[in-house]
Amino acid sequence: MSNSIKKQTRIDVDKLSGEFYFQSLLQEAYVKGALSPKESERVQRECLKLLADCTERFTRGQSSSVRVEIAQGIMASNLFTIGLYLKSLPDVDAVLFQIENEPIEKLYEYGFQVLKRKxxxxxxxxxxxxxxxxxxxxxxxxxxxxxxxxxxxxxxxxxxxxxxxxxxxxxxxxxxxxxxxxxxxxxxxxxxxxxxxxxxxxxxxxxxxxxxxxxxxxxxxxxxxxxxxxxxxxxxxxxxxxxxxxxxxxxxxxxxxxxxxxxxxxxxxxxxxxxxxxxxxxxxxxxxxxxxxxxxxxxxxxxxxxxxxxxxxxxxxVFVPRFNPNIKPIIHYNMGIKMDDKAYRELVTEFLSCRFFEDKLAIIKEQIKTLADMEDLLIASELESAEAAMIFALLEDIELAVLTTRHPLHPAIDAIDYSVSEVRMQQNLDAYLRALPRERLARILGMTTTIEVV
Amino acid sequence: MSFELMLFDNFLLEKQAVSEVLLCNKFTEDYSLVLSEEQALELVETRSYSLKNFGRIEFGGGIIEKVIRTFADTPYISQYRYAEFLNELVEIFYYFKNETLDLMSDDDLINYMKKYFDGVCQGSLDQLKFRELERMAKNVRLGLDPDYNDLYDSEKLMEAEDDDEQ
Structure with a gap:
């Protein structure tokens, strides 16, 4: 750590505003006694005169009065311009010397030159x-x-x-x-x-x-x-x-x-x-x-x-891995051919009429041959999350990845786009995935970025 | 530094303004119109009140002198209501400075005020304020000629139609 030698002045430079430099300096100088009340009054009077001159230029001499907001804007602009010049001086002592010995109008002119350079x-x-x-x-x-x-x-x-x-x-x-x-x-x-x-x-x-x-x-x-x-x-x-x-x-x-x-x-x-x-x-x-x-x-x-x-x-x-959004998916997954509508209706009726869940599982194992049919059944059967989890457990990682790609859990605001059965299935899938070990979940989620469902 | 802080010597400014108003008496004496010192002070106070009321700030002598000189030769005013009349004019002036969005210069506004007051208003301050100047301010805001009057246009149109019928 380097210790730099700092010149001691009565004014605390850290208290001065960068945006309202001149105003904060006058206030600080007045409070600390670096500027006498008489000097302070002179500065105010000259600022007022400068404002009057600028307002006359603003109205091109055609109006003796302006709205207060306009006058305030012009005043802020004048003080900002003066502040620019004062900031360019080496230290606060030099700034105070200039304020005490130069008319405000002159400081404004200097500030104007600084402004043009800036x-x-x-x-x-x-x-x-x-x-x-x-x-x-x-x-x-x-x-x-x-x-x-x-x-x-x-x-x-x-x-x-x-x-x-x-x-x-x-x-x-x-x-x-x-x-x-x-x-x-x-x-x-x-x-x-x-x-x-x-x-x-x-x-x-x-x-x-x-x-x-x-x-x-x-x-x-x-x-x-x-x-x-x-x-x-x-x-x-x-x-x-x-x-x-x-x-x-x-x-x-x-x-x-x-x-x-x-x-x-x-x-x-x-x-x-x-x-x-x-x-x-x-x-x-x-x-x-x-x-x-x-x-x-x-x-x-x-x-x-x-x-x-x-x-x-x-x-x-925090340290984000790179991701190329233009890379095409490298896995093409075929959902398979859906069964005949009549057969599917009979299957669903039988599935819903089962008293025990074991019977339902048996139906799935015997009759569901493709992921397309499994997806339809999962949606149509409106299962409880525990039951759904047992069915999801039958699926391979790649199949879970496909379902995740097709049914990401949407926030409530999007739920209007999906049927109640679909939202329930999405929630069940999400709950099942969250319960998986981290490594397996990461593997499945990794697959979702590279998979394309045909 | 607050902006209000800048207005510290208001008393001196008012005193100076009063003496400027009293100097106008030399000019208006020819029209038998004179203001007393008390009335001049009241006029300056009206100006200050109007400026504050309408959110404006004025530097220099202000417009009182211009109003006095412009309206000195109007046939509709006498010494009896002179001070009251000037107070109202000053207030009307600042109100319409805002209403015209500062698009009109002081001289133009005072001249229009005088023109309407002596003309169609025939000395009525109410008609000046609530009818003619309102219309003029609206025209200025819409970018039209200040004198534009659609009422006159429709009257002319009706007259033209009557002529055609005859």
Whole structure:
């Protein structure tokens, strides 16, 4: 830990707001006595005069009055612009010196120049973001970069609405931008997005697509961050000392990770992740110090996620295995030919009239020859869950996988699409699957992703 | 810093405004219209009240002087109700600044007020406020000519139809 020498001032810099810098500074200076009541009054009077001048420009001299909301907006814009200049000064003492010795109008002019320069900086970062843009299906990411900043660069009004952010930003960053307004917000957002893009550019777009599909097959419609998951997977690979580019985890890899991390408490886990992150940075030859700092700052959040993943045995949701949604199913399962309708009706009548369940089982064993008939019977007979479980126990894993594919349990909201008998069958199947050993269940669920019912 | 904090020397501003209003007496004396200091103060207070009431803020001298000068030569006002008349005009002015969505300049609004007051309203403030200016504000909001009046149009249409019949 480095101890930096900090100049002592009466004003606590940490208490100053980033968004309302000038206002918070005046308040703090007044409370701490760094600004006399007389000086404070002068500043207020000059702010009022500046507001009057700006309002006259706003109405082009055609109206002596404006609505209060408009005046408040102009005032906020003026104070934001002054704050921009004051923030560019080296320390709070210099800021106070400027406030005491320069008229507010002059500070506004300086701030206006800073504001114009900052718009150029925003342009620079936007170009960098466009250059490093990921090839991804994520809608929020694409629309934010493609169209989200158009309103800002086309209609950002620096005279009267400098503190506003006219943009449509949907994509969420690892570190959301807070406590900033206007052009400062846009610069910070674009800068952060640029660092995320730079990190992702070390990996192939297809790999990132598969990682995100593993995270959620419909990730293109989500507002989740891409870089966070890629960084998380990269850290997982680093912990396994596995080669980076695949960013993939087999069940065995996840078991190894589980064994390696399970014994650690949260603090030790963070240390492990930090050293993995340092190695990752070295391996990828990341040189930009701000980018490094940006990535490392997300470690506490990742530590919590990993810790929760370990506690809930869901490490595969943290270090997600890649999934290619375009891979065609490799198992084609034929449900078989259904029996004659008349014979089926007789079978069902006989089945429902059985007094003992053993008789029902005997009918199934003797007369049901295909999974198609079994599926119909399971639906038609409306069995209790215990009875259904005994019938499911007769089935092979592949047959259970087929039934799971055809009858996934839907939440109540979808139940309207299914008959009562179908919903009961789905619930019975779900209850049976939940009671299976974890390994067998994983095997069956694994089959469901590669099976195609003919 | 709260916005209200900025309005700390209201008293000084009002004092200055009163003296500006009293200066107008020199101009209106020719029309036998004069305001006392008390009436001038009341007028300035009406302005402050109207601004607050209609959610507006004003810088500089305000519109009182413009209203006094514009309406000085109206034939429908005498010294007897002069102060009351000005108070109402000031209130009407700020109300219709909002109603016209600030799309009309101060000068234009005052000129339209004067035109309707001296014209179709024939000195009735109620007709000015509730009929003519309401219609004008609606026209402005719809992007029409402020003077547009569909009533006159339909009257003209009816007259034209009558002419045709004859």
């Amino acid at each position: 718009i150029n900086v925003a342009h620079y970062f936007f170009n960098q973001v466009c250059k490093t843009k990921l090839e991804t299906a994520n809608h929020a990411y694409n629309i934010t970069i493609g169209q989200g900043f158009k309103p800002f660069f086309e209609s950002y009004e620096i005279n009267f609405h400098a503190h506003e952010i006219p943009s449509d930003i949907d994509y969420q960053l690892i570190h959301p931008v807070t406590d900033l307004a206007g052009v400062e917000f846009v610069i910070k957002y674009l800068e952060n997005l640029y660092y995320e893009n730079l990190f992702c550019s070390y990996f192939d777009a297809d790999i990132i697509h598969e990682v995100m599909s593993g995270y959620d097959p419909s990730y293109k419609n989500l507002l989740d961050n891409i870089c966070a998951q890629v960084f998380q997977n990269a850290l997982g690979c680093q912990l396994l000392s596995a080669p980076l580019p695949p960013l993939d985890f087999s069940p065995a890899d996840l078991n190894r990770l589980d064994k390696k991390l399970r014994s650690h408490n949260q603090l030790e886990l963070q240390t492990q992740l930090k050293s993995a992150a340092q190695e990752l940075i070295t391996d990828l030859e990341l040189t930009n110090p701000t980018q490094k700092k940006y990535l490392l700052a997300s470690l506490p959040q990742i530590t919590t996620t990993v810790y929760q993943g370990l506690a809930t045995h869901s490490l595969d949701k």
